[in-house]
Amino acid sequence: MTGPELAVDLVNLAGGPDWSVERVLHILDEHQIRKTSSLTANSAERLRQWALMLRKAFDATDAEGLCRAINSLLEAGTSRAYLSTHDGLQPHLHWAPEEEDVVARVKAVTAGGLALFTVESAGKRIGACTRQGCETVFVDTSRNGRRSYCSAKCGNYDAVQRHRQGAPSK
Template identity: 30%
Template sequence: MIFAHDTEDSLVAAVELVNSAEEPDTLTEIDQLAAFFDKHGYTGAHARDAAELAAVRALRAPLRRMLTSDRDTATELVNQTLARHRAVPQLVRHDDVDYHIHAVPPEAPFPVRIAVETAMALIDLIRADELSRLSICADSTCEGLVLDLSRNRSRRYCSTACGNRNAVAAYRARKK
């Protein structure tokens, strides 16, 4: 299934944010948060301070729950998030990005935009009954999330490192 670019972008960002909590934690400094903001093309308010960093870090567990829940629970969490932040979806076009959905104003705090954009993206997965595109890494030593946007749904690992570690272990097991 092909999703809108803003859906995919929001899901990729949310999965990266959730996975940043895995060891080693990759979101401990304000500069890392700024790099995350830039990498994922966020727009609007960005305080670049310790309070914002703490608020974004605090989002990781609730987003993980939202992204790993069954369909009914995910729907409930999405609806709660949208209601809490009074999300009002609107089509916008800015910079070199064609029409896409923003559901909070540009002055909304960065953590609010992350939560709402993730919830909006999850709406597409729930409606298409495609939550199976989100899973936990197949590496038994890892709890990272996997977003599988491949056509054949073959992605099993959250990172190349986990995939390589398991390939090496399988190779060594066959050689014994």
């Protein structure tokens, strides 16, 4: 699940005021992205631009739009898929050659990861918070797959607002 979760973290970081090389490095380290020592201010900015492109997948309103957005990401971010068993790991997919720079590898793993997650989730578990004013994106790993808020806090806030306005509950 590295690809989708990394995509979420990059998109959410890019949507806020805290984008920096240090914050990006922290996210890459959390997702065990290797060879990040080459990350510069320029490459971090390239990743921020990529995160803005990733956002389109989370904002898609139907399966066709989601597929279109992810196909664009795959075209821009991957070269070819191949299996690897490096570092004693079980066979797993890579979406870019190991010798590529960190930006190319992040683009590949997020595009490929979102594509696989979309297939496995029937295109229904990638989204953006529906609370007005919240820009947070998420991948839904809940049991029922019906998540529409980024957190319980946003869901509760929305429920309180609907109650105060006398609107019916969702």
